[in-house]
Amino acid sequence: MTRPALVLALLLVPLAGASLLTGVASLSGDGLVFWISRLPRTLAVSLTGAALAVAGVIMQQLARNRFVEPGTVGTGEAAALGLLAVTLAAPGAALWIKMLAATGAGLLGTALFLAMIRRLPRQEVLLVPLAGLVWSGVLGAAVLHIGWQTDLLQLVGIWLMTGEFSGVIAGRYELLWIAGLAAALAIHAADRFAILGLGDDVARGLGLDPGAVMRLGLVVVALVTALVMATVGMVPFLGLVVPNIVSRIMGDNLRASLPVTALGGAALLLLCDVLGRLLIFPYEIPVGSVLGILGAGLFLWLLWRAPRHG
Numbered sequence: 518m519t520r521p522a523l524v525l526a527l528l529l530v531p532l533a534g535a536s537l538l539t540g541v542a543s544l545s546g547d548g549l550v551f552w553i554s555r556l557p558r559t560l561a562v563s564l565t566g567a568a569l570a571v572a573g574v575i576m577q578q579l580a581r582n583r584f585v586e587p588g589t590v591g592t593g594e595a596a597a598l599g600l601l602a603v604t605l606a607a608p609g610a611a612l613w614i615k616m617l618a619a620t621g622a623g624l625l626g627t628a629l630f631l632a633m634i635r636r637l638p639r640q641e642v643l644l645v646p647l648a649g650l651v652w653s654g655v656l657g658a659a660v661l662h663i664g665w666q667t668d669l670l671q672l673v674g675i676w677l678m679t680g681e682f683s684g685v686i687a688g689r690y691e692l693l694w695i696a697g698l699a700a701a702l703a704i705h706a707a708d709r710f711a712i713l714g715l716g717d718d719v720a721r722g723l724g725l726d727p728g729a730v731m732r733l734g735l736v737v738v739a740l741v742t743a744l745v746m747a748t749v750g751m752v753p754f755l756g757l758v759v760p761n762i763v764s765r766i767m768g769d770n771l772r773a774s775l776p777v778t779a780l781g782g783a784a785l786l787l788l789c790d791v792l793g794r795l796l797i798f799p800y801e802i803p804v805g806s807v808l809g810i811l812g813a814g815l816f817l818w819l820l821w822r823a824p825r826h827g
Contacts, residue, residue: 525780532787561690563783570782571700572741573756578714582645586756590649594656595626596743623739679750680805696744707771754812
């Protein structure tokens, strides 16, 4: 285990302990609150943070640009369109059908974004995140319009605008384990994504099939985004800030940095969740709001500081 990974693993212990102990309800008695609410919430926050951070790295490798993440390239909005379609066509559909629809729509939306940016000049790196924001805005406008026309704006708000863990209880977060497994698969294939980030020609020269790795990355990004969005809503900035901080410390060795990125995502989201519960106790601030403010500050710091690695 590398030193940054060890530091983050040790940091996760007090953060998880604080998450388990923070709340309005007392843990005394039969421990029902602990098993039904506190433990599932802590696990959900950790899984979400780790999975979104890894998905952010994969998205950056697919787009070959450090200033993108699933939340800024339309993946979440496309997944919301898939969920809306199933909700309108078959309101009583099983949860796994809704997840498949959301994942498929998210995959399609991300694939279209990647196809669009292939036409942009390679030297204009800032055009890629700008194109992602425009694409997200277009898809988001479509989601809001359909939600307004069909009286589903409340659901749309939950999916796209909250990042809320207060409703997580046992039986309502377990799909996030699949997101965690998808992130673990991406970590296992770290070398392939690192080679893909060098370009298609280099990848082919090294005996790698760029199309197969691209499809794997799209599935991981779309699956993680859809599962997180349907469970707790979109969480901003995490997939952008954590990978960039880790890359500035450890460089571009994905085999070594991806586990650290996962631990960093879990630690940052746990910190934001605990802060959200304490700042206006006994009320809560959604973790998405706390992370949005903190993430914006961290992102500006990243733009200002000179990188330690070229």
